[in-house]
Amino acid sequence: MVKICCIGAGYVGGPTMAVIAIKCPAIEVVVVDISKPRIDAWNSDTLPIYEPGLDDVVKACRGKNLFFSTDVEKHVAEADIIFVSVNTPTKTRGLGAGKAADLTYWESAARMIADVSKSDKIVVEKSTVPVKTAEAIEKILTHNSKGINYQILSNPEFLAEGTAIEDLFKPDRVLIGGRETPGGQKAVQALKEVYAHWVPEENIITTNLWSAELSKLAANAFLAQRISSVNAMSALCEATGANVSEVSYAIGKDSRIGPKFLNASVGFGGSCFQKDILNLVYICECNGLPEVANYWKQVIKINDYQKSRSSTTCRSPPSCLTAATSSTPRSSGRSASSSTPSASRSTAGSRTCPPWPKFTSSAGRIGGRARSGLTVIHSL
Numbered sequence: 155m156v157k158i159c160c161i162g163a164g165y166v167g168g169p170t171m172a173v174i175a176i177k178c179p180a181i182e183v184v185v186v187d188i189s190k191p192r193i194d195a196w197n198s199d200t201l202p203i204y205e206p207g208l209d210d211v212v213k214a215c216r217g218k219n220l221f222f223s224t225d226v227e228k229h230v231a232e233a234d235i236i237f238v239s240v241n242t243p244t245k246t247r248g249l250g251a252g253k254a255a256d257l258t259y260w261e262s263a264a265r266m267i268a269d270v271s272k273s274d275k276i277v278v279e280k281s282t283v284p285v286k287t288a289e290a291i292e293k294i295l296t297h298n299s300k301g302i303n304y305q306i307l308s309n310p311e312f313l314a315e316g317t318a319i320e321d322l323f324k325p326d327r328v329l330i331g332g333r334e335t336p337g338g339q340k341a342v343q344a345l346k347e348v349y350a351h352w353v354p355e356e357n358i359i360t361t362n363l364w365s366a367e368l369s370k371l372a373a374n375a376f377l378a379q380r381i382s383s384v385n386a387m388s389a390l391c392e393a394t395g396a397n398v399s400e401v402s403y404a405i406g407k408d409s410r411i412g413p414k415f416l417n418a419s420v421g422f423g424g425s426c427f428q429k430d431i432l433n434l435v436y437i438c439e440c441n442g443l444p445e446v447a448n449y450w451k452q453v454i455k456i457n458d459y460q461k462s463r464s465s466t467t468c469r470s471p472p473s474c475l476t477a478a479t480s481s482t483p484r485s486s487g488r489s490a491s492s493s494t495p496s497a498s499r500s501t502a503g504s505r506t507c508p509p510w511p512k513f514t515s516s517a518g519r520i521g522g523r524a525r526s527g528l529t530v531i532h533s534l
C-alpha cells in the first residue's frame with residue numbers, strides 16, 4: 155500500500171488529503187501537524203474549517219484510509235510520498251521583510267524529514283513557494299542524506315476558499331513539476347498516478363520544477379491583475395457616467411477576455427493574492443528586473459487605491475463596516491462555528507454605499523468570493 159503523509163493540516167492540507175483519500179481507497183493518507191488543537195478538531199465532529207462538502211468527504215474515509223495525527227516524525231518516516239503544505243506567509247523581519255515569503259516553516263519541515271527518514275522519499279511542495287525553492291530544499295534534504303534518495307516535486311494548489319472541495323474534485327488542471335532526470339520523471343509519474351484516479355489525463359500538466367513553482371505565483375498575479383484592471387476602470391466609470399457592471403459584461407463577452415474575475419469590488423482580499431504578488435515582486439527585484447517588479451507592484455497599488463476609495467466613497471461607512479466585520483474569510487472559512495458563506499453573502503448584499511458598485515459574485519463560486527471580498531472592508 156502506498157503511504158502518503160501530509161505535513162500541515164491547514165486549509166490546503168486537510169481538504170486536499172481528504173479528497174486524495176476518498177478517491178484512492180488503496181492509499182493510506184495521514185495528515186500531521188504540530189498543532190494539537192488543529193489535529194483534535196480534524197478528529198472531531200467540528201472540523202477546523204468550513205467548506206461545502208468537506209464534512210461528508212472526511213466522514214467517509216476518516217479512520218479507514220485517512221488519519222490525522224500529531225505524531226509527525228513516525229508518519230513522515232513511514233511515508234513514500236510526503237506533501238509539505240505548511241504556511242508560507244510574508245516575511246515580517248530580516249531580508250525581504252514585507253515582501254518575500256517566509257520559508258521558516260518549510261525549512262523546519264525539510265530538516266525534520268532529513269532527520270527521520272530511513273527510506274527513499276518523494277517530497278512534494280504543496281505550499282506556494284518562490285521559484286527555485288526546490289533547489290534550497292534539496293540542499294537541506296541531501297546535506298546528510300545517509301544514502302537516501304529524495305525526489306522533490308512542485309505540485310501547487312489552486313483551490314479557492316469557499317469552493318475547495320468542488321475545485322479539488324474537478325480541478326481545471328493539476329500541475330506537477332519535477333527534475334528532468336530519470337529519477338525525477340519517475341517521481342512525476344508516481345504522483346500523476348495518484349491524481350489519475352479522478353483527474354482526466356489531459357488535465358494533468360507536467361513541467362520542469364521551476365515552471366511549476368512559478369506558475370502558481372503567475373496564476374495568482376494574473377487573477378489579481380484582472381481585478382485591479384476592472385477596479386481601476388470602476389474609478390473611470392464613476393468619473394464618466396459609465397456603469398462598471400455593464401462595461402465588465404461587455405468586455406467579458408469577448409471570448410479572448412472571458413467573463414470570470416471581472417467583478418469590480420472594494421479590492422481583493424483573501425489569504426493569497428497580496429502575499430503572492432509581493433513575493434513575485436521580490437523575486438523580480440532579486441533577479442535584477444525592476445521594470446517587471448514595478449509592473450506587478452502596480453496591481454497592489456491599484457488595490458490599495460481601491461480600498462482607500464471604498465472607505466471614502468461609502469456614504470454610511472459605519473453600517474458597511476458593521477455588516478462586514480461579522481465575517482472574515484479566515485474565520486468564516488476556518489471555523490465551522492463561524493458564519494457560513496450564505497450568511498456572508500447576505501451581508502455583502504446589504505451594503506448600502508452608492509455610488510459604489512455593488513459586489514456581485516460570479517455563479518457557482520459565490521460563497522468564497524463574497525466572503526473574501528468582505529475581509530477588505532474588515533481590514534481597513
Ligand SMILES: NC(=O)c1ccc[n+]([C@@H]2O[C@H](COP(=O)([O-])OP(=O)(O)OC[C@H]3O[C@@H](n4cnc5c(N)ncnc54)[C@H](O)[C@@H]3O)[C@@H](O)[C@H]2O)c1
Nearest residue numbers: 162164165166187188189239240241242259263281282311
Ligand atoms: N488557503 C488557501 O486558499 C490556499 C490555496 C492555495 C495555496 N495555498 C498555499 O498553501 C500553503 C498552506 O496554506 P494553508 O492556508 O493551508 O495554511 P494554514 O495556515 O491553514 O495551515 C498550515 C499548517 O501547517 C502547520 N505547520 C507549520 N509548520 C509545521 C511543521 N513544521 N510541522 C507540522 N505542521 C506544521 C501549521 O500548524 C498549520 O496548521 C501556503 O503556502 C498557501 O499560500 C493556500
Ligand SMILES: O=c1ccn([C@@H]2O[C@H](COP(=O)(O)OP(=O)(O)O[C@H]3O[C@H](CO)[C@@H](O)[C@H](O)[C@H]3O)[C@@H](O)[C@H]2O)c(=O)[nH]1
Nearest residue numbers: 311312313314315415416417419422423424426523526527
Ligand atoms: O471578480 C472578482 C473575483 C474575486 N474578487 C476578490 O478576490 C479575492 C480572492 O477571491 P478568490 O480567488 O475567490 O479566493 P481565494 O481563496 O483568495 O483564491 C485565490 O487564491 C488561492 C490561494 O493561492 C488560489 O489557490 C486560488 O486559485 C485563487 O482564486 C476576494 O477578495 C474576492 O472578493 C474580486 O474582487 N472580483
